[in-house]
Amino acid sequence: MGTTETGIVSGRLSPAEYDRNFADLHPPLDEHEALVASDRCYFCYDAPCMTACPTSIDIPLFIRQISTGNPIGSANTIFDQNILGGMCARVCPTETLCEQACVRNTAEHRPVEIGRLQRYATDIAMRDNVQFYERAEPTGKSIAVIGAGPAGLACAHRLAVKGHDVVIYDAREKAGGLNEYGIATYKTVDDFARKEVDYVLSIGGIDIRNRQMLGRDFSLNDMLSRHDAVFLGLGLAGVNALRAEGETAAGVEDAVDFVAALRQSATKADIPVGRRVVVLGGGMTAIDAAVQAKLLGAEEVTICYRRGKENMNASEFEQDLAASKGVTIRHWLQPKRILTRDGNVAGIELDYTALEDGRLVTTGETGVITADHVLKAIGQTFEADGLGAIALQSGRIVVDAEGRTSLERVWAGGDCVLGGEDLTVSAVAMGRDAAESINRALAAATQPAAAVA
Amino acid sequence: MADLRNNFVGIKSPNPFWLASAPPTDKAYNVERAFKAGWGGVVWKTLGEEGPPVVNVNGPRYGAIWGADRRLLGLNNIELITDRDLYTNLREMKQVKMNWPDRALIASIMVPCEENAWKAILPLVEETGADGIELNFGCPHGMSERGMGSAVGQVPEYIEMVVRWCKQYTRMPVITKLTPNITDIRKPARAAKNGGTDAVSLINTINSITSVNLDTFSPEPSIDGKGSHGGYCGPAVKPIALNMVAEIARDPETYGLPISGIGGVTTWRDAAEFLVLGAGNVQVCTAAMTYGFKIVQEMITGLSSWMDAKGHRGLDDICGRAVPNVSDWQYLNLNYVAKARIDQDACIKCGRCHIACEDTSHQAITQYVNGVRHFEVMEDECVGCNLCVNVCPVQDCITMVGLEPGTLDERTGKVVEANYANWTTHPNNPMARQAAE
Numbered sequence: 001m002g003t004t005e006t007g008i009v010s011g012r013l014s015p016a017e018y019d020r021n022f023a024d025l026h027p028p029l030d031e032h033e034a035l036v037a038s039d040r041c042y043f044c045y046d047a048p049c050m051t052a053c054p055t056s057i058d059i060p061l062f063i064r065q066i067s068t069g070n071p072i073g074s075a076n077t078i079f080d081q082n083i084l085g086g087m088c089a090r091v092c093p094t095e096t097l098c099e100q101a102c103v104r105n106t107a108e109h110r111p112v113e114i115g116r117l118q119r120y121a122t123d124i125a126m127r128d129n130v131q132f133y134e135r136a137e138p139t140g141k142s143i144a145v146i147g148a149g150p151a152g153l154a155c156a157h158r159l160a161v162k163g164h165d166v167v168i169y170d171a172r173e174k175a176g177g178l179n180e181y182g183i184a185t186y187k188t189v190d191d192f193a194r195k196e197v198d199y200v201l202s203i204g205g206i207d208i209r210n211r212q213m214l215g216r217d218f219s220l221n222d223m224l225s226r227h228d229a230v231f232l233g234l235g236l237a238g239v240n241a242l243r244a245e246g247e248t249a250a251g252v253e254d255a256v257d258f259v260a261a262l263r264q265s266a267t268k269a270d271i272p273v274g275r276r277v278v279v280l281g282g283g284m285t286a287i288d289a290a291v292q293a294k295l296l297g298a299e300e301v302t303i304c305y306r307r308g309k310e311n312m313n314a315s316e317f318e319q320d321l322a323a324s325k326g327v328t329i330r331h332w333l334q335p336k337r338i339l340t341r342d343g344n345v346a347g348i349e350l351d352y353t354a355l356e357d358g359r360l361v362t363t364g365e366t367g368v369i370t371a372d373h374v375l376k377a378i379g380q381t382f383e384a385d386g387l388g389a390i391a392l393q394s395g396r397i398v399v400d401a402e403g404r405t406s407l408e409r410v411w412a413g414g415d416c417v418l419g420g421e422d423l424t425v426s427a428v429a430m431g432r433d434a435a436e437s438i439n440r441a442l443a444a445a446t447q448p449a450a451a452v453a
Numbered sequence: 454m455a456d457l458r459n460n461f462v463g464i465k466s467p468n469p470f471w472l473a474s475a476p477p478t479d480k481a482y483n484v485e486r487a488f489k490a491g492w493g494g495v496v497w498k499t500l501g502e503e504g505p506p507v508v509n510v511n512g513p514r515y516g517a518i519w520g521a522d523r524r525l526l527g528l529n530n531i532e533l534i535t536d537r538d539l540y541t542n543l544r545e546m547k548q549v550k551m552n553w554p555d556r557a558l559i560a561s562i563m564v565p566c567e568e569n570a571w572k573a574i575l576p577l578v579e580e581t582g583a584d585g586i587e588l589n590f591g592c593p594h595g596m597s598e599r600g601m602g603s604a605v606g607q608v609p610e611y612i613e614m615v616v617r618w619c620k621q622y623t624r625m626p627v628i629t630k631l632t633p634n635i636t637d638i639r640k641p642a643r644a645a646k647n648g649g650t651d652a653v654s655l656i657n658t659i660n661s662i663t664s665v666n667l668d669t670f671s672p673e674p675s676i677d678g679k680g681s682h683g684g685y686c687g688p689a690v691k692p693i694a695l696n697m698v699a700e701i702a703r704d705p706e707t708y709g710l711p712i713s714g715i716g717g718v719t720t721w722r723d724a725a726e727f728l729v730l731g732a733g734n735v736q737v738c739t740a741a742m743t744y745g746f747k748i749v750q751e752m753i754t755g756l757s758s759w760m761d762a763k764g765h766r767g768l769d770d771i772c773g774r775a776v777p778n779v780s781d782w783q784y785l786n787l788n789y790v791a792k793a794r795i796d797q798d799a800c801i802k803c804g805r806c807h808i809a810c811e812d813t814s815h816q817a818i819t820q821y822v823n824g825v826r827h828f829e830v831m832e833d834e835c836v837g838c839n840l841c842v843n844v845c846p847v848q849d850c851i852t853m854v855g856l857e858p859g860t861l862d863e864r865t866g867k868v869v870e871a872n873y874a875n876w877t878t879h880p881n882n883p884m885a886r887q888a889a890e
Contacts, residue, residue, distance in 0.1 A: 032523075035521060035522070036521060036522045039520075039521030039522065042803045042805060042846050044802075044803040044804050044805065045804030045805060045807055045808035045820075046802070046804055046808075046820065046826075047803075047804070048802065048826070067521070102803040103803045104801075106801040106802065107801045107846070107847060179582055387679070
């Protein structure tokens with residue numbers, strides 16, 4: 001096999017090479033490393049890192065707790081704000097969030113390793129199965145959470161803590177959403193997403209129903225008739241089409257499917273990849289797909305993005321990671337058509353692009369890149385099937401600051417709402433805050449009016 | 454190149470860095486290595502009287518506190534004086550002195566507080582060719598329970614008595630090593646001087662428990678579940694030692710008495726601080742026990758570079774230079790007004806100056822200015838306490854700036870006066886003396 005066989009084939013590498021390539025990208029800190037790393041934190045007042053965190057984790061406090069040999073207390077601080085703090089520690093683009101805000105950047109261009117420290121503390125608490133939360137007295141209320149991704153899980157957990165009963169409906173085989181299906185393998189090894197779901201659910205009072213899809217198996221009205229409130233954490237189920245000639249040729253694949261298949265594969269040896277792979281797009285999914293294609297043994301992997309480096313949604317760190325793995329990133333190239341031979345991808349013809357008066361235009365020049373495998377990572381879309389009359393804008397659900405939709409008793413959060421940031425950590429924040437809002441609404445509805453005099 | 458040659462009470466050494474009497478100087482093997490590394494002198498580990506050897510514990514002898522990355526900040530020990538045979542030590546001392554005639558070799562001695570005990574050991578030590586003796590009145594553990602070490606150092610009358618015996622029975626210079634485990638360090642220093650000592654050395658180690666094991670509830674170091682207070686040393690004790698050295702250096706009764714400075718000397722800078730506060734040389738132990746003997750090379754080159762940069766040619770140019778600036782509080786200039794200034798270009802916006810001032814001091818540093826995170830001193834509130842300088846993680850970001858005479862102190866509403874005025878004549882002082890006309 002090896003890297004030079006043309007065509008989309010699996011088993012290009014030896015088992016040892018697969019293991020090495022898909023190992024933990026950032027190995028966990030050991031105790032001493034964590035103490036040294038934590039000592040670099042200045043315990044800033046009203047810390048900028050904390051402000052930069054969408055879930056507002058008290059970062060200086062949790063790091064100080066690590067530095068004093070109290071990782072369990074540290075994990076408690078983290079989970080109080082973000083019950084998926086373990087996954088966020090792995091997948092957050094910390095370089096554009098907390099670590100970008102770290103004052104150490106100003107001092108010496110090297111932030112405190114907040115993400116890795118968060119992983120250190122949460123790993124210990126989860127390894128020892130330390131439970132920090134007890135359910136409040138049962139309220140008798142039932143809430144449907146649709147989607148078992150980060151938003152849905154965070155919402156369900158907070159609702160369970162408040163004493164409500166929660167049923168999560170999820171379309172896929174396994175809970176976890178993008179944590180389970182949408183993140184590069186080397187960011188979350190050892191089946192962590194599943195373990196985290198188990199950890200979250202161990203609070204009790206949360207019932208998960210898999211393979212239950214909104215619009216196919218039930219409607220929003222069904223949910224409203226069965227439950228006191230509904231939270232929609234639907235994510236983005238659809239993908240954008242290329243709308244270019246040859247898109248249906250064998251060897252053209254959605255990057256999200258490629259990434260998901262990798263995550264569900266134990267050995268990676270069963271995941272086929274081309275010899276020359278072109279990935280279309282400029283976001284995190286494009287990077288995840290391109291890097292993993294290379295790690296699977298593709299000889300050449302090229303990301304083509306239709307705008308410049310500064311426009312890429314993938315962070316600087318992710319771009320550098322791709323480059324370090326041998327991925328070529330090319331800018332100002334837009335797919336024109338897929339070239340085929342015998343029904344299979346043989347290459348891709350691209351238009352050169354440029355900005356003209358702020359608008360993206362093709363320059364008239366074209367070029368061809370030889371490819372036997374094309375991965376499309378040109379954006380995901382929200383599919384609103386089964387939602388009835390809920391208000392949408394720009395194809396996403398409109399919510400207020402608390403996560404309330406236009407419909408009574410229906411909240412939403414995560415990538416499916418307008419203003420969602422396509423970040424796990426933002427989805428967690430929205431799910432958590434919606435749970436608080438739901439709890440307030442349900443409590444207000446049940447409490448007798450207080451006597452005034 | 455600055456001249457680092459040291460002449461301490463007539464004892465000559467190529468530099469002012471001696472190893473203190475301690476485990477690193479217990480035998481010829483170590484001392485030879487120390488001299489090869491460049492140490493100017495050693496004070497041999499304390500000799501006891503002839504007889505059965507001293508017995509040490511067989512469990513841990515040292516406890517410690519650490520900073521981050523396990524940087525050793527303080528060490529304590531419960532080791533006793535040398536547990537080797539007296540004559541073995543004397544023989545080795547003689548050989549080492551012959552091998553290294555240009556280095557200082559001092560014998561530390563601790564024998565019972567009886568005239569005959571001292572009278573017996575001094576000729577034996579003198580015969581080795583040692584350059585001088587150091588009287589160990591400092592060790593706070595073990596030997597002190599037997600009436601020696603700090604048990605002597607805490608009673609000025611005993612100090613004076615023993616020093617007098619020593620001056621009587623030997624021609625060697627006598628250095629009296631003092632314990633810091635006492636309220637007023639000037640008392641034992643005066644006693645030593647009255648007894649005729651040639652010099653004092655200080656500080657010996659401080660009574661301490663470094664930590665407690667929270668699983669076993671045993672103090673550390675733990676000997677079969679029990680711990681004993683030990684002698685504390687290392688970087689953590691330096692400020693205490695500096696003060697005690699300065700107290701003796703500026704005491705009119707002991708003014709001019711040579712001092713060998715000891716206590717947490719880890720770098721050339723520490724050594725220089727001891728020297729300018731009145732020490733004639735320094736003794737080092739913990740730094741060597743932490744990093745090995747090579748550190749002396751950093752000390753020698755560092756001291757030399759600093760002296761060159763400042764134009765100091767020899768140790769006499771720097772010794773005691775800071776002593777006139779050590780003052781009683783009552784003589785500090787109350788007309789001197791300083792305010793903190795924050796260099797906004799250097800500020801990394803951690804907010805620690807603000808919260809330290811806001812929570813624990815004078816509410817004199819902003820957090821926001823015009824809605825933007827911005828830390829700035831409010832001069833009408835700043836008392837010039839220096840806390841913000843001390844907690845700021847960025848060196849020289851916050852500095853204390855003295856107000857020029859004639860400018861307005863916004864806090865008090867008064868114009869800063871040029872003249873010196875202290876508490877002794879302050880109107881709020883009920884004991885104020887009339888200023889001399």
